[in-house]
Amino acid sequence: MLQEESDLSLIIAQIVQKLKGSNLYAQLERQAWASLQRPEIKLESLKEDIKEFFKISGWEKKLQNAVYSELSVFPLPSHPAAPPEHLKEPLVYMRKAQGSWEKRILKSLNSMCTELSIPLARKRPVGEQKELLNKWNEMGTDEPDLSLFRPVYAPKDFLEVLINLRNPNYENGDSLSFRTHLGLIQVPLKVKDIPELKEFFVELGLTTGQLGIDDSTQVPPELFENEHVRIGQKVLTEQDSAAAQQYVRQGSPTALRAELWALILNISSHPEDILYYEQLKTNVIQHDLLVDSLIYKDVKLTASNDDYYFVFEDYLYQVLLCFSRDTSVLSHFAYNSASPPKSYIRGKLGLEEYAVFYPPNGVIPFHGFSMYVAPLCFLYHEPSKLYQIFREMYVRFFFRLHSISSHPSGIVSLCLLFETLLQTYLPQLFYHLREIGAQPLRISFKWMVRAFSGYLATDQLLLLWDRILGYNSLEILAVLAAAVFAFRAVNLMEVTSLAAAEAVLADLSTLKVMPLLQIFLFATVT
Amino acid sequence: MAGKVKWVTDIEKSVLINNFEKRGWVQVTENEDWNFYWMSVQTIRNVFSVETGYRLSDDQIVNHFPNHYELTRKDLMVKNIKRYRKELEKEGSPLAEKDESGKYLYLDFVPVTYMLPADYNLFVEEFRKSPSSTWIMKPCGKAQGKGIFLINKLSQIKKWSRDSKTSSFMTQSTKEAYVISLYINNPLLIGGRKFDLRLYVLVSTYRPLRCYMYKLGFCRFCTVKYTPSTSELDNMFVHLTNVAIQKHGEDYNHIHGGKWTVNNLRLYLESTRGKEVTSKLFDEIHWIIVQSLKAVAPVMNNDKHCFECYGYDIIIDDKLKPWLIEVNASPSLTSSTANDRILKYNLINDTLNIAVPNGEIPDCKWNKSPPKEVLGNYEILYDEELAQGDGADRELRSRPGQSLGPKGSRLRDAGRTVLTTWK
Numbered sequence: 022m023l024q025e026e027s028d029l030s031l032i033i034a035q036i037v038q039k040l041k042g043s044n045l046y047a048q049l050e051r052q053a054w055a056s057l058q059r060p061e062i063k064l065e066s067l068k069e070d071i072k073e074f075f076k077i078s079g080w081e082k083k084l085q086n087a088v089y090s091e092l093s094v095f096p097l098p099s100h101p102a103a104p105p106e107h108l109k110e111p112l113v114y115m116r117k118a119q120g121s122w123e124k125r126i127l128k129s130l131n132s133m134c135t136e137l138s139i140p141l142a143r144k145r146p147v148g149e150q151k152e153l154l155n156k157w158n159e160m161g162t163d164e165p166d167l168s169l170f171r172p173v174y175a176p177k178d179f180l181e182v183l184i185n186l187r188n189p190n191y192e193n194g195d196s197l198s199f200r201t202h203l204g205l206i207q208v209p210l211k212v213k214d215i216p217e218l219k220e221f222f223v224e225l226g227l228t229t230g231q232l233g234i235d236d237s238t239q240v241p242p243e244l245f246e247n248e249h250v251r252i253g254q255k256v257l258t259e260q261d262s263a264a265a266q267q268y269v270r271q272g273s274p275t276a277l278r279a280e281l282w283a284l285i286l287n288i289s290s291h292p293e294d295i296l297y298y299e300q301l302k303t304n305v306i307q308h309d310l311l312v313d314s315l316i317y318k319d320v321k322l323t324a325s326n327d328d329y330y331f332v333f334e335d336y337l338y339q340v341l342l343c344f345s346r347d348t349s350v351l352s353h354f355a356y357n358s359a360s361p362p363k364s365y366i367r368g369k370l371g372l373e374e375y376a377v378f379y380p381p382n383g384v385i386p387f388h389g390f391s392m393y394v395a396p397l398c399f400l401y402h403e404p405s406k407l408y409q410i411f412r413e414m415y416v417r418f419f420f421r422l423h424s425i426s427s428h429p430s431g432i433v434s435l436c437l438l439f440e441t442l443l444q445t446y447l448p449q450l451f452y453h454l455r456e457i458g459a460q461p462l463r464i465s466f467k468w469m470v471r472a473f474s475g476y477l478a479t480d481q482l483l484l485l486w487d488r489i490l491g492y493n494s495l496e497i498l499a500v501l502a503a504a505v506f507a508f509r510a511v512n513l514m515e516v517t518s519l520a521a522a523e524a525v526l527a528d529l530s531t532l533k534v535m536p537l538l539q540i541f542l543f544a545t546v547t
Numbered sequence: 548m549a550g551k552v553k554w555v556t557d558i559e560k561s562v563l564i565n566n567f568e569k570r571g572w573v574q575v576t577e578n579e580d581w582n583f584y585w586m587s588v589q590t591i592r593n594v595f596s597v598e599t600g601y602r603l604s605d606d607q608i609v610n611h612f613p614n615h616y617e618l619t620r621k622d623l624m625v626k627n628i629k630r631y632r633k634e635l636e637k638e639g640s641p642l643a644e645k646d647e648s649g650k651y652l653y654l655d656f657v658p659v660t661y662m663l664p665a666d667y668n669l670f671v672e673e674f675r676k677s678p679s680s681t682w683i684m685k686p687c688g689k690a691q692g693k694g695i696f697l698i699n700k701l702s703q704i705k706k707w708s709r710d711s712k713t714s715s716f717m718t719q720s721t722k723e724a725y726v727i728s729l730y731i732n733n734p735l736l737i738g739g740r741k742f743d744l745r746l747y748v749l750v751s752t753y754r755p756l757r758c759y760m761y762k763l764g765f766c767r768f769c770t771v772k773y774t775p776s777t778s779e780l781d782n783m784f785v786h787l788t789n790v791a792i793q794k795h796g797e798d799y800n801h802i803h804g805g806k807w808t809v810n811n812l813r814l815y816l817e818s819t820r821g822k823e824v825t826s827k828l829f830d831e832i833h834w835i836i837v838q839s840l841k842a843v844a845p846v847m848n849n850d851k852h853c854f855e856c857y858g859y860d861i862i863i864d865d866k867l868k869p870w871l872i873e874v875n876a877s878p879s880l881t882s883s884t885a886n887d888r889i890l891k892y893n894l895i896n897d898t899l900n901i902a903v904p905n906g907e908i909p910d911c912k913w914n915k916s917p918p919k920e921v922l923g924n925y926e927i928l929y930d931e932e933l934a935q936g937d938g939a940d941r942e943l944r945s946r947p948g949q950s951l952g953p954k955g956s957r958l959r960d961a962g963r964t965v966l967t968t969w970k
Contacts, residue, residue: 029831162772276821324800335772336738399819400819
């Protein structure tokens with residue numbers, strides 16, 4: 022009992038500590054002072070009256086949302102004596118692997134830098150600054166010579182690292198048994214099986230209404246859709262984050278999605294936020310970073326060629342270039358197994374006082390990175406709002422897709438979950454694919470790393486991301502990947518090479534996500 | 548008489564020919580006995596002209612109405628719509644209701660347009676009322692954006708003035724006919740770029756009017772950011788959305804071809820603007836297509852050997868109001884991307900399924916009422932027979948967006964295909 026209580030007070034203390042430094046705290050203070058002028062606030066019952074005032078005026082709700090946000094994002098503290106690395110990643114071998122991966126990336130970046138004799142960062146001459154400011158809304162028309170730039174790494178390279186991950190304390194023996202894991206990932210992490218997934222994703226069950234299924238043509242709207250929309254509007258009026266998160270588990274109506282996601286992520290556009298974005302924009306104008314070219318290259322290679330997202334090319338630059346310079350992103354490294362790369366001022370290698378994080382936000386983009394932002398352009402057309410939403414999505418979810426950790430939503434767990442589901446529930450298919458040299462993970466990895474962006478039709482992708490937000494977990498990506506294989510199993514059983522398997526799974530744009538998930542989880546005989 | 552359908556075409560496009568061949572039809576030449584002729588607009592002129600024309604027999608079908616130009620020539624389309632509006636006004640129809648400033652409430656869907664040189668003086672009067680406006684000059688008989696330019700000064704169109712010095716040396720007929728329309732300089736922009744909508748509409752008969760809308764229309768984006776700035780009035784890459792023009796731009800991309808599906812547009816608008824205004828927009832688009840067809844129906848030669856698939860060009864302004872720009876009788880069958888090819892192939896396929904029932908030798912006397920199953924990606928846009936049979940108690944003021952009765956539901960891209968009927 023005592024342990025739980027002290028855990029709880031520790032959590033409360035930590036959250037209070039975090040919120041004290043926030044804007045919300047200042048606003049609440051101001052509101053409290055201002056409320057003293059109100060007639061209903063009496064000196065004898067000051068505390069209760071102010072609390073009552075906060076409740077009625079909606080400020081309590083805002084505080085509630087902020088607390089909920091903190092709880093969702095930050096992992097609960099473990100043992101008070103645990104060092105901060107444990108918050109990032111408790112397992113030593115994972116930390117080590119992440120460390121060496123980072124070294125490799127940095128080496129690759131530095132060598133590109135030396136090869137091309139381009140500085141990591143430089144201040145732009147005034148003329149160039151003016152030019153960029155003029156072109157801010159159409160940076161897509163810029164045609165810098167990017168032929169010599171290569172992406173620092175592609176998902177394929179990262180997969181190789183994950184395949185070679187081993188737990189030195191784990192001996193699985195050389196003899197094959199029915200317990201042997203046939204897939205590429207060979208680390209012992211706990212992943213959910215279908216009964217556990219059914220419990221976790223209970224709202225996706227067959228008897229619960231879903232957007233993505235029960236709003237289709239044959240179903241009259243009175244049965245589910247109308248009521249669901251009505252509830253959605255109510256949630257928005259109440260401005261309750263937790264309710265919104267619960268609500269989108271059944272999907273979000275297109276007209277309400279932008280607001281609901283903002284509510285769940287606890288994003289509200291205050292003047293300070295817009296100013297912050299403008300400040301980042303100024304940073305972009307004044308300084309040119311090497312990673313900018315990487316971003317350019319990535320957008321040109323991916324989003325510009327995409328049927329759905331090519332229209333928003335210019336927004337992508339506006340978001341990603343600012344993102345690279347946003348030092349507030351550094352705070353997420355407290356719970357990310359990755360660490361921001363450090364660079365040293367010329368000539369001062371090794372001297373900590375001259376170390377800077379590079380890029381300023383500590384995140385080096387890889388091939389396909391811009392696809393995290395692209396789908397959001399369908400929802401938000403105001404750059405600073407789009408920026409805030411993306412940043413929050415990144416520090417809550419996307420970072421887990423390209424760092425090595427044991428977290429259940431980390432990419433390693435997702436890969437293992439995918440392979441385990443396939444091996445357990447579609448063993449014949451798995452075995453067949455393995456025999457022909459087409460390990461399923463080799464095909465599905467890129468889907469999961471990109472959270473399916475660029476592979477699914479946008480309306481389906483948004484329904485999928487509704488559930489990521491709703492369940493505060495990325496596990497659904499692994500379940501969907503397995504469900505796709507299950508759906509195309511008949512064709513896959515007939516292929517005889519990796520290339521042919523890739524071809525069967527090349528085009529996911531016609532898939533309907535929710536029926537696939539429902540069938541796989543709730544309607545397959547296990 | 549069972550036999551293979553004999554087809555001819557003077558348009559060498561694979562999306563056509565593949566469709567004919569997959570039905571097992573037999574290719575013949577123009578001079579032989581043919582059943583189905585997919586002709587260019589020049590040919591239809593010959594077939595129905597006084598000198599070179601000939602009677603079509605009962606088992607022959609062609610893909611144009613004889614005087615389609617009443618709808619597809621820019622000047623005649625405007626003339627017919629203006630006439631239609633005046634007629635409704637005279638009848639006292641509530642559809643012709645106007646607002647305080649004299650603008651039609653429900654029938655104002657074509658930008659203010661004048662014919663040049665005929666209406667030159669009228670135009671000048673209008674121009675002088677708002678001298679800072681931009682106008683767009685379009686040759687009546689051309690396509691693919693050819694010959695179009697923007698003006699914002701009277702001096703730029705001196706040539707078309709009736710009193711110009713040159714007119715004494717030139718007769719009216721040698722001056723090429725142009726229309727000049729108020730340029731929509733506040734188009735809805737997405738990603739900062741201007742776009743227009745291309746929608747396909749199949750008409751099987753004008754009296755009674757029966758038309759179908761293809762569900763898979765698309766948006767054509769300009770490759771260059773939009774700016775209303777006068778310094779860029781000459782830059783056709785900013786202003787004209789025709790693929791024929793855009794594909795010569797530096798930034799033209801051959802993978803997506805600068806095209807979006809109408810479904811994408813719908814998703815984007817619903818997400819950023821809300822469901823009601825988006826549905827209202829799409830209802831209005833269906834409305835203006837039907838009204839334009841009703842406008843020309845009385846003057847159209849409703850030859851029973853004919854059907855026609857039109858390409859409607861529509862621009863949406865930043866107040867989410869759709870404007871009818873023009874109607875094309877021969878929408879391009881060239882494919883600019885792989886998706887394009889698939890779309891146009893399916894378009895022709897569905898069109899043939901409706902126009903030539905069961906792929907058998909046609910009989911032009913049939914009732915032109917195909918069963919629902921063959922519609923494919925088409926939806927019934929308006930069926931006059933069904934609408935009239937629906938009873939006189941329908942509110943005449945059934946504006947788009949106000950669904951009435953069991954039949955009065957909107958067309959939705961999700962495929963809830965219910966007939967939209969207005970009187």
